[in-house]
Amino acid sequence: HMTVWDNIIYGPKVKGYPLEEAEDLARETIEMIKISAKIDSYPDELSGGTQQKTAVARALMSRSSLLLLDEPLGALDLKVRTVLRYEIRRIVKDLGLTALHVTHDQEEAMSISDRVVVMRKGRIVEAGRPLELYMRPKRLFTANFVGEANFLTGDISKVAENGSIIDLGDNMKLASIDKSRRTGERVVIAFRPEFVSIGREMGKNALPGRIINTIYSGNLLRLTIELPGGNEITVKKTIRSGETFPRLGEKVMVNIPPENVLVYPYPEGGLHRELSLE
Known part of the structure; x- marks a missing residue:
């Protein structure tokens, strides 16, 4: 029952940040995520893409140096998902963060990552840079799983x-x-x-x-x-x-x-x- 603004500022408030500092951080994050037109909206008034942007903004407001993004784009349609994944990469790079992005979408993993870890049944099969895994995979499973x-x-x-x-x-x-x-x-x-x-x-x-x-x-x-x-x-x-x-x-x-x-x-x-x- 919170607006976009209330969701984004929630983290700093519960951590005891001074109100002025928390609001400055929130405005900076909202501008970066490009959702300033929706700050007074409630979740049921938002599109799927804006809901996901709000969730990312709230995570960024924690000011953690490591983000865990677990299937953040899975529920979105293809066009929104494609646009938003590059937005997330841009934001992570701009802020100098490390993000662990979990996804079953191979194209998504290859297009936004600096390094990809391929897993099977909870175990690491192979890890490397996206181009390396695509052009010269060391394992047959990787050759089949990454791309076609x-x-x-x-x-x-x-x-x-x-x-x-x-x-x-x-x-x-x-x-x-x-x-x-x-x-x-x-x-x-x-x-x-x-x-x-x-x-x-x-x-x-x-x-x-x-x-x-x-x-x-x-x-x-x-x-x-x-x-x-x-x-x-x-x-x-x-x-x-x-x-x-x-x-x-x-x-x-x-x-x-x-x-x-x-x-x-x-x-x-x-x-x-x-x-x-x-």
């Missing part, structure tokens, strides 16, 4: 100074710059859908396939391609004006740069179990 990836199994047929060759069966082979595995080892390879190109001619590091599904999603075309042997992979292409795209059922070559082919030892418990979120 294609996975294929095979055997190392050759290891050389410039990388390795992975035999995927069905007369398919791919090169990778990874040379940490040994010849004959069973492995899993991973590659991101957006790092793949398709064409009608065989490239240097390519797999043959047939387009079995296409989905338009904003400025992206999402293609499902069936490989010899029945495995399916996903390819994402940016849609450009005037560009023609392969048709459903058409045979194509899937080209994957060797630097984007990640190689992992085959997990003892099987690939499905390793990638599972449960």
Whole structure:
């Protein structure tokens, strides 16, 4: 039963701050959060986004150097959530705070964090900078959980100074710059859908396939391609004006740069179990 103003000034008041100092802090925080037009409103008069901004402002008024934000944007619609997450990052940076931001939204975590900790069943799987976790994840689970990836199994047929060759069966082979595995080892390879190109001619590091599904999603075309042997992979292409795209059922070559082919030892418990979120 408190207004936005009463909510924001509550912390300093119960901590015994002088009234003038508390009000100065509240005005400064309200200006930073950009909710000055709503300070006399009650919670049921606010949009979801403004309610969350008020909650953040109240947390900031505690003047703690560490903030725990537990799914702060989970109940908001996509557009409001996207705008507000960058606002929270700006505020945390401006105030020089440390924030632990808990979220199940991978895109949210990657876009606002300086460092990401990937957890599974309450245990840390991997930690690192967002770009590191996306481009060079050390664990298969991370490669699957952070973003989207294609996975294929095979055997190392050759290891050389410039990388390795992975035999995927069905007369398919791919090169990778990874040379940490040994010849004959069973492995899993991973590659991101957006790092793949398709064409009608065989490239240097390519797999043959047939387009079995296409989905338009904003400025992206999402293609499902069936490989010899029945495995399916996903390819994402940016849609450009005037560009023609392969048709459903058409045979194509899937080209994957060797630097984007990640190689992992085959997990003892099987690939499905390793990638599972449960």
